[in-house]
Amino acid sequence: xxxxxxxxxxxxxxxxxxLLRMLPGTAEAKELVxxxxxxxxxxxxxxxxxxxxxxxxxCNRCVEACxxxxxxxxxxxxxxxxxxxxxxxxxxxxxxxxxSTRPAQPEQAPPEDPAVVRTYFxxxxxxxxxxxxxxxVCPVGATFQTVDGVVLVDEKRCIGCRYCIQACPYGARYLNxxxxxxxxxxxxxxxxxxxxxxxxxxxxPTQARIFGDMKGRADxxxxxxxxxxxxxxxxxxxxxxxxxxxxxxxxVR
Amino acid sequence: MKxxxxxxxxxxxxxxxxxxxxxxxxxxxxxxxxxxxxxxxxTVEREMAKPLRHAGVAACRECHxxxxxxxxxxxxxxxxxxxxxxxxxxxxxxxxxxxxxKPREREDCLACHGFDTSRPNGFxxxxxxxxxxxxxxxxxxxxxxxxxxxxxxxxSGCHGRIERTKALSKHAALPCADCHVVEEQHMTEPRSAxxxxxxxxxxxxxxxxxxxxxxxxSKATVDxxxxxxxxxxxxxHYAHLPEGRK
Amino acid sequence: MSGAIxxxxxxxxxxxxxQVVGFIYPNEVETQWAILIVVYPYLTGIxxxxxxLASLVKVFNVVEVQPIYRLALLTALAFMLxxxxxxxxxxxxxxxxxxxxxxxxxxxxxxxxxxxxLWYLLGILLIEIWFEYRQQLVLMAQKSRGLMKGIYxxxxxxxxxxxxxxxxxxxxxxxxxxxIGIPSAFLLHGYVGFIFGSVKxxxxxxxxxxxxxxxxxAIVSGIAMVMFLYILLSLVRNEKLDMRCLDKIGLFLxxxxxxxxxxxALDYIxxxxxxxxSIGILSELVSxxxxxxxxxxxxxxxxxxxxxxxVLVRSVRFNExxxxxxxxxxxxLILLGIFSxxxxxxxxxxxxxxxxxxxxAYKMExxxxxxxxxxxxxxxxxxxxxxxxxxxxxxxWMERNAPTAAH
Numbered sequence: 001x002x003x004x005x006x007x008x009x010x011x012x013x014x015x016x017x018x019l020l021r022m023l024p025g026t027a028e029a030k031e032l033v034x035x036x037x038x039x040x041x042x043x044x045x046x047x048x049x050x051x052x053x054x055x056x057x058x059c060n061r062c063v064e065a066c067x068x069x070x071x072x073x074x075x076x077x078x079x080x081x082x083x084x085x086x087x088x089x090x091x092x093x094x095x096x097x098x099x100s101t102r103p104a105q106p107e108q109a110p111p112e113d114p115a116v117v118r119t120y121f122x123x124x125x126x127x128x129x130x131x132x133x134x135x136x137v138c139p140v141g142a143t144f145q146t147v148d149g150v151v152l153v154d155e156k157r158c159i160g161c162r163y164c165i166q167a168c169p170y171g172a173r174y175l176n177x178x179x180x181x182x183x184x185x186x187x188x189x190x191x192x193x194x195x196x197x198x199x200x201x202x203x204x205p206t207q208a209r210i211f212g213d214m215k216g217r218a219d220x221x222x223x224x225x226x227x228x229x230x231x232x233x234x235x236x237x238x239x240x241x242x243x244x245x246x247x248x249x250x251x252v253r
Numbered sequence: 254m255k256x257x258x259x260x261x262x263x264x265x266x267x268x269x270x271x272x273x274x275x276x277x278x279x280x281x282x283x284x285x286x287x288x289x290x291x292x293x294x295x296t297v298e299r300e301m302a303k304p305l306r307h308a309g310v311a312a313c314r315e316c317h318x319x320x321x322x323x324x325x326x327x328x329x330x331x332x333x334x335x336x337x338x339x340x341x342x343x344x345x346x347x348x349x350x351x352x353x354x355k356p357r358e359r360e361d362c363l364a365c366h367g368f369d370t371s372r373p374n375g376f377x378x379x380x381x382x383x384x385x386x387x388x389x390x391x392x393x394x395x396x397x398x399x400x401x402x403x404x405x406x407x408x409s410g411c412h413g414r415i416e417r418t419k420a421l422s423k424h425a426a427l428p429c430a431d432c433h434v435v436e437e438q439h440m441t442e443p444r445s446a447x448x449x450x451x452x453x454x455x456x457x458x459x460x461x462x463x464x465x466x467x468x469x470x471s472k473a474t475v476d477x478x479x480x481x482x483x484x485x486x487x488x489x490h491y492a493h494l495p496e497g498r499k
Numbered sequence: 500m501s502g503a504i505x506x507x508x509x510x511x512x513x514x515x516x517x518q519v520v521g522f523i524y525p526n527e528v529e530t531q532w533a534i535l536i537v538v539y540p541y542l543t544g545i546x547x548x549x550x551x552l553a554s555l556v557k558v559f560n561v562v563e564v565q566p567i568y569r570l571a572l573l574t575a576l577a578f579m580l581x582x583x584x585x586x587x588x589x590x591x592x593x594x595x596x597x598x599x600x601x602x603x604x605x606x607x608x609x610x611x612x613x614x615x616x617l618w619y620l621l622g623i624l625l626i627e628i629w630f631e632y633r634q635q636l637v638l639m640a641q642k643s644r645g646l647m648k649g650i651y652x653x654x655x656x657x658x659x660x661x662x663x664x665x666x667x668x669x670x671x672x673x674x675x676x677x678x679i680g681i682p683s684a685f686l687l688h689g690y691v692g693f694i695f696g697s698v699k700x701x702x703x704x705x706x707x708x709x710x711x712x713x714x715x716x717a718i719v720s721g722i723a724m725v726m727f728l729y730i731l732l733s734l735v736r737n738e739k740l741d742m743r744c745l746d747k748i749g750l751f752l753x754x755x756x757x758x759x760x761x762x763x764a765l766d767y768i769x770x771x772x773x774x775x776x777s778i779g780i781l782s783e784l785v786s787x788x789x790x791x792x793x794x795x796x797x798x799x800x801x802x803x804x805x806x807x808x809x810v811l812v813r814s815v816r817f818n819e820x821x822x823x824x825x826x827x828x829x830x831x832l833i834l835l836g837i838f839s840x841x842x843x844x845x846x847x848x849x850x851x852x853x854x855x856x857x858x859x860a861y862k863m864e865x866x867x868x869x870x871x872x873x874x875x876x877x878x879x880x881x882x883x884x885x886x887x888x889x890x891x892x893x894x895x896w897m898e899r900n901a902p903t904a905a906h
Contacts, residue, residue, distance in 0.1 A: 040301075054373055055373060056373075057365055057369075057372045057373065057376055058369060058371055058372065059364050059365045060364070061336050061364070061365075065307060065335065065336075065340065068306050068307075068339070068340045069305075069306045069307055069340065070303075085371050086371075087371070104360070104364060106359070106360045106363030106364050106367040106381065107359070107360070107363065107367070107381045107382070108381070109367060109368040109369065109370075109380060109381065109382070110369055110370065110371075112370045116370070119370055119371040120371055120373070121371055121372075140289065141289030141292075141293065142289075142292075144289070144293045144296075146297055152293075152296055152297065152300055153296075154292055154293060154295075154296040155296075156292070156295075156296070156299075157289070157292050186300060189297075189300045189301065189303075190300055190301055190302065190303035190304075190305065191305060191307075193301050194301075194305075196305070196307075196309050197309065199306070199307045199340075202307050202309060202310075202333045202335060202336075203307070203332075203333050203335055203336040204333075204336075205329075205331070205332040205333075205336050205365060206331075206376075207331060
């Protein structure tokens with residue numbers, strides 16, 4: 001090749017290397033990380049979660065269980081999962097509050113507003129996107145997606161630049177103030193790979209949260225997808241979330 | 254073309270730097286330093302090895318089969334033990350270590366059953382200020398089989414909000430069964446056997462048609478033939494509070 | 500667990516939580532990128548802008564601007580050396596920063612920027628300055644004794660050739676590097692803009708115009724900084740200022756501001772016209788939390804007022820002293836305005852919730868790593884480095900010591 005071609009290739013290299021990775025279907029894009037050899041075969045699983053908004057009673061037990069299971073700081077600034085309350089009025093005006101940041105006052109029933117036509121709770125958590133923007137922006141590859149569909153953070157290599165936290169459209173990530181690395185819901189990876197349920201699913205009293213395997217044959221999540229109209233959060237951003245909502249209201253962001 | 258002396262010198266310096274970098278990258282330093290993959294795989298291992306704090310129902314059941322069976326017969330059958338008793342993995346491996354909490358205070362039950370307007374219709378709730386204030390729930394209800402001392406016979410036992418709404422309306426005296434057909438299964442599997450809603454306008458017409466015999470509704474009669482097209486009445490009128498909220 | 504969390508952080512977060520209006524995702528209460536990340540694009544912007552100004556001399560033969568050529572280059576270098584520091588200080592694990600170079604993810608704009616930064620510093624700036632100063636370094640080595648002789652010798656890579664052919668080669672090399680340097684400078688600050696512009700999760704950042712706007716405002720800030728320094732240095736050293744040069748810089752600054760203003764105006768008009776879902780909360784953001792820093796400081800004081808002053812200077816025949824004062828004032832206002840622009844982008848993008856339903860707050864700490872004090876120190880440091888560079892590589896040494904050889 002001549003000098004011009006060489007220079008063109010060099011100039012194109014840097015951004016092209018990045019762009020190539022984004023093309024769907026390229027071999028490198030499909031390179032996901034798997035678990036080491038033992039009797040758990042990650043290639044046989046593709047985990048997701050179903051959330052039935054109609055069933056959530058806003059008891060916050062999932063939030064407490066998650067914090068206990070995963071060592072999330074108790075302070076109301078750090079959540080791997082949380083509950084939102086929506087109150088929609090007939091004219092479309094909607095009020096939203098996060099009930100997980102305030103201490104519960106069970107003896108005091110919250111006031112009722114007669115103008116509200118519908119009101120409900122929505123559990124939120126990391127959507128473990130199939131096309132995660134957080135993984136895309138990590139400069140050192142400390143956050144990545146496993147073969148079985150869970151996005152993890154390597155707390156030994158994360159440099160704490162916080163770019164992934166900025167890139168997440170769902171507010172699912174935070175910087176762990178102890179480890180000073182990015183942190184988020186892992187679907188309780190240490191539990192699901194042993195056949196247990198994530199802590200939030202384990203304690204949910206009304207089966208508002210369904211954990212499952214999209215590659216499963218007799219699987220709760222597959223049935224969930226069969227019998228419900230499914231929505232995801234912010235579909236226009238094309239993150240392909242794997243947390244599937246049933247009975248999700250249009251007001252929910 | 255002979256390169257000027259300064260360019261040769263600069264070239265040597267640049268070449269030396271490049272050579273050192275390449276040498277370090279490809280020869281001296283181990284390849285694992287330059288790949289994220291082995292670290293990602295190590296992370297997966299590390300993540301899988303994290304300690305469990307919740308044991309899961311199957312683990313509790315190994316020793317507490319009696320409680321499990323008692324729970325399984327009642328309304329709390331689908332609730333994980335650790336929802337109320339807290340994370341118990343430590344106890345499951347060593348029964349003398351860290352006894353799980355016993356949720357005996359009101360707030361433990363009110364967290365789910367205290368009235369909250371955003372809770373789904375039909376979820377059993379009580380008004381904490383009205384329902385035995387100050388008394389602990391466990392004095393009447395067993396957490397494993399929380400059958401109330403008096404099983405409610407009225408729909409208002411679970412549908413308190415609808416009952417309170419209806420109580421303010423002109424339909425206050427109407428029993429639920431007048432309009433809704435409720436199967437037995439609704440008491441045990443509510444979502445699997447939903448009560449029916451009136452299928453025809455004639456159901457409401459029993460009171461609201463011009464030729465109806467009920468005096469109470471005589472002020473609110475409509476000509477069923479011309480009013481409201483082909484819609485069933487409750488598709489526009491909220492029957493629990495037909496006057497509408499102010 | 501709480502014992503290990505710094506009390507100052509909990510205090511800051513508690514305060515910021517109390518300032519929340521409406522609904523935010525609970526993790527959004529913490530401002531992830533704070534004052535240090537405002538300083539960083541400010542510094543790299545000045546680097547790119549100063550270099551573009553210098554390139555006008557070398558590539559576009561704008562001879563009037565020759566007097567500030569070396570000043571512009573040294574300014575670029577001084578700010579370039581500091582530009583990486585706020586990033587380093589901001590990291591949760593600064594000791595792991597090397598990982599960006601060891602295991603860079605090609606999909607990450609931040610990772611790729613590390614290489615662009617290195618390329619620009621080593622491949623463009625240092626080599627450009629070397630070719631520009633080589634003749635002077637050789638002469639200074641000849642004229643010095645002891646340690647300084649060694650230092651200047653080393654800096655010149657012990658080259659000795661001062662023949663006309665060698666010097667001509669230096670000029671051609673310098674021009675070539677500048678030609679490569681212009682797109683490199685565009686890449687440098689364009690990438691910073693892309694780091695923000697590529698974030699689809701945040702509509703205040705995620706826009707196609709972001710890299711362009713960042714680049715244009717970088718050019719404005721770079722030219723303003725060189726103008727500011729040129730006037731300041733002439734005052735400090737009691738030297739005569741070349742008014743033709745200053746007027747020319749003023750003209751380029753005026754053109755740059757007009758283009759920058761047009762682009763930013765386009766961004767706002769486009770947003771308002773399209774009226775996407777985020778327009779509600781963003782309008783509330785601009786009219787409440789960002790009003791002072793955006794409308795008053797960035798727009799009025801930082802852009803429109805200097806624009807008026809520069810237009811005035813070109814229209815009305817003021818005397819030299821007044822013109823200098825007006826240029827000084829406008830360059831200072833612009834520097835303030837561009838800093839405010841960085842604040843409005845970085846902090847502004849984190850003052851509203853991605854749920855589009857609420858607003859947050861940022862309480863800047865006064866002391867600590869991520870604090871006002873650190874930011875001020877980082878903003879002052881380039882001037883210190885520039886002072887050292889001026890002592891080491893005096894821009895006018897040739898005119899004083901080898902007037903016949905000076906170009």
